[in-house]
Amino acid sequence: MKVHTIALIEIKKxxxxxxxxxxxxxxxxxxxxxxxxxxxxxxxxxYMDTMPPLVMEMMGGAMDLGTFGGFFTIEFLSMIWIWxxxxxxxxxxxxxxxxxxxxxxDLILSKPLKRWEFVIGRYMRFLFSIFFVIFFMLMVTFxxxxxxxxxxxxxxxxxxxxxxxxxxxxxxxxxTTTSFFFSVFLNRKKATGIAFGILVLFFxxxxxxxxxxxxxQDIKYLSLFFYYDPSRIIVxxxxxxxxxxxxxxxxxxxxxxxxxxxxxxxxxxxxx
Amino acid sequence: MEEMEVKEAxxxxxxxxxxxxxxxxxxxxxxxxxxxLKGERFGFLGPNGAxxxxxxxxxxxxxxxxxxxxxxxxxxxxxxxxxxxxNHIGYIPxxxxxxxxxxxxxxxxxxxxxxxxxxxxxxxxxxxxRLKLDVIRPIQVLSKGNKQKVGxxxxxxxxxxxxxxxxxxxxxxxxxxAEFFEILKEKQxxxxxxxxxxxxxxxxxxxNCHRVAIIREGxxxxxxxxxxxxxxxLKSFQLEFTTNKGLQDFLIYLQNECPSATxxxxxxxxxxxxxxxxKKRFLLHAVSEKEWAGEYIKDFNVNNSSxxxxxxxxxxxxxxxxxxxxxxxK
Numbered sequence: 001m002k003v004h005t006i007a008l009i010e011i012k013k014x015x016x017x018x019x020x021x022x023x024x025x026x027x028x029x030x031x032x033x034x035x036x037x038x039x040x041x042x043x044x045x046x047y048m049d050t051m052p053p054l055v056m057e058m059m060g061g062a063m064d065l066g067t068f069g070g071f072f073t074i075e076f077l078s079m080i081w082i083w084x085x086x087x088x089x090x091x092x093x094x095x096x097x098x099x100x101x102x103x104x105x106d107l108i109l110s111k112p113l114k115r116w117e118f119v120i121g122r123y124m125r126f127l128f129s130i131f132f133v134i135f136f137m138l139m140v141t142f143x144x145x146x147x148x149x150x151x152x153x154x155x156x157x158x159x160x161x162x163x164x165x166x167x168x169x170x171x172x173x174x175x176t177t178t179s180f181f182f183s184v185f186l187n188r189k190k191a192t193g194i195a196f197g198i199l200v201l202f203f204x205x206x207x208x209x210x211x212x213x214x215x216x217q218d219i220k221y222l223s224l225f226f227y228y229d230p231s232r233i234i235v236x237x238x239x240x241x242x243x244x245x246x247x248x249x250x251x252x253x254x255x256x257x258x259x260x261x262x263x264x265x266x267x268x269x270x271x272x
Numbered sequence: 273m274e275e276m277e278v279k280e281a282x283x284x285x286x287x288x289x290x291x292x293x294x295x296x297x298x299x300x301x302x303x304x305x306x307x308x309l310k311g312e313r314f315g316f317l318g319p320n321g322a323x324x325x326x327x328x329x330x331x332x333x334x335x336x337x338x339x340x341x342x343x344x345x346x347x348x349x350x351x352x353x354x355x356x357x358x359n360h361i362g363y364i365p366x367x368x369x370x371x372x373x374x375x376x377x378x379x380x381x382x383x384x385x386x387x388x389x390x391x392x393x394x395x396x397x398x399x400x401x402r403l404k405l406d407v408i409r410p411i412q413v414l415s416k417g418n419k420q421k422v423g424x425x426x427x428x429x430x431x432x433x434x435x436x437x438x439x440x441x442x443x444x445x446x447x448x449x450a451e452f453f454e455i456l457k458e459k460q461x462x463x464x465x466x467x468x469x470x471x472x473x474x475x476x477x478x479x480n481c482h483r484v485a486i487i488r489e490g491x492x493x494x495x496x497x498x499x500x501x502x503x504x505x506l507k508s509f510q511l512e513f514t515t516n517k518g519l520q521d522f523l524i525y526l527q528n529e530c531p532s533a534t535x536x537x538x539x540x541x542x543x544x545x546x547x548x549x550x551k552k553r554f555l556l557h558a559v560s561e562k563e564w565a566g567e568y569i570k571d572f573n574v575n576n577s578s579x580x581x582x583x584x585x586x587x588x589x590x591x592x593x594x595x596x597x598x599x600x601x602k
Binding site: 002005006009013102103104105107108109110111112113114127267268269270272 | 291325329331334335336337355356358359361363365367368369370371373381382385386387398409423426431541
């Protein structure tokens with residue numbers, strides 16, 4: 001299986017970085033857990049309620065700083081596009097362009113390998129890396145919930161954390177796929193630049209759409225951020241059909257963009 | 273797939289490739305046709321930008337939008353769709369890129385997994401030893417020449433029926449170059465594989481290939497046996513005179529009788545002149561006349577011109593044509 005061969009070599013080459021990112025994220029969760037204090041954060045929540053709605057939207061919408069789930073969502077899951085998304089966007093934007101620029105692609109694509117096998121193989125590396133980091137974060141979160149003294153009197157639903165992090169996984173995958181798509185036909189600077197620009201645009205649209213003119217409210221549907229709101233599961237405890245719809249939209253978006261990447265890459269010249 | 277004459281390892285008919293940029297369209301390969309026989313060592317010559325690498329990359333499916341027909345090892349292929357034909361091809365790219373973190377063995381193992389056929393990796397170690405390559409050191413600490421040796425290993429690691437080598441000796445020292453061609457010839461003697469060498473180092477093509485194609489601005493201008501090509505090329509006469517006066521008299525005589533002759537080099541008492549092949553008899557006759565041979569000429573030698581001289585002739589002609597066109601346009 002050549003997809004497997006391509007994916008495996010890329011995973012091996014990048015595993016140390018993925019491990020470093022995982023440890024960094026684990027340490028971050030450790031820090032969030034350590035500073036969580038339900039009493040003082042409840043007071044902070046009262047103060048936050050006096051803030052303008054714009055600031056509240058930037059913080060992730062629904063807030064419940066008095067619970068670990070609420071605090072974890074605000075400080076970590078809502079901001080995961082900063083903590084993790086930017087890293088994977090930069091990585092994915094440089095992936096295929098750097099292989100073209102350092103000329104290693106010639107030796108690979110001159111072998112009996114289909115272009116789609118190459119694209120999927122390279123994409124699998126990101127899928128694995130994101131999965132690994134999120135899984136590591138999930139394990140650290142569960143471990144903290146089990147042992148951290150300040151969380152022992154909290155009512156915590158582990159399934160909600162699991163689904164919250166699964167949602168984060170789908171969200172990061174969709175952001176990474178956006179960057180990966182541009183990397184199959186642009187050079188690394190353009191691919192990462194455009195992907196980063198789109199990320200900011202998505203954030204602005206998905207977060208502040210409610211402040212836009214009523215006539216352009218529907219623009220919110222164009223933003224991936226609109227389909228990512230883990231507070232609905234962890235804070236509002238509301239795992240309804242809209243959450244499943246958003247899961248499916250993020251998944252479908254990634255699948256469609258991956259297919260588009262294959263089609264575009266299959267049509268292009270590999271430059272010298 | 274359509275079967276064809278199996279004697280041909282490569283057949284290219286009317287291949288065309290355009291490169292399109294925002295500002296212009298460049299015809300990189302302009303309706304070229306050639307064939308390479310099975311078991312042949314075929315040289316593909318041309319200066320930078322002539323279309324050599326584009327032709328190779330077109331055959332290997334690295335470029336899209338190629339028109340024309342390509343047949344490899346007896347089968348008509350569509351490089352944009354088919355990939356199985358590449359199981360039979362070992363390839364060294366002109367601009368070799370290798371993963372810096374890996375070593376030679378890891379790269380060969382990795383690439384071997386991308387083929388559908390099995391490999392004897394012991395072969396790699398034997399070749400590496402002959403090329404004096406340390407296979408354990410990662411690519412990032414290797415010199416340019418040693419990286420090129422790794423590229424050679426990747427092309428020679430299997431029993432490929434066709435080797436496509438784009439500037440294979442770039443960065444190699446002369447001893448290793450010689451060893452490389454020795455390995456190639458041994459491999460060919462063993463497996464009767466076909467070797468397609470793309471180069472602008474004319475001496476190595478002259479020494480190691482049976483036939484050659486010369487490509488200029490995307491068009492093939494000559495395909496021939498090396499020996500035939502040299503026969504067709506200018507003849508080189510090296511003459512040594514007893515005195516300088518004899519040399520000067522001879523040159524005046526030559527200017528009158530054979531104005532197409534050109535002086536390649538000259539010293540006090542000797543000269544090397546180039547003449548068209550049809551003037552060879554005339555000059556032999558002239559130097560054997562008593563006046564020249566007995567009195568002035570101490571020694572003489574006739575050679576075919578080198579491939580380099582033949583190659584340069586095509587480019588001189590092209591430059592002259594361009595100059596003429598420029599003058600006409602003025």
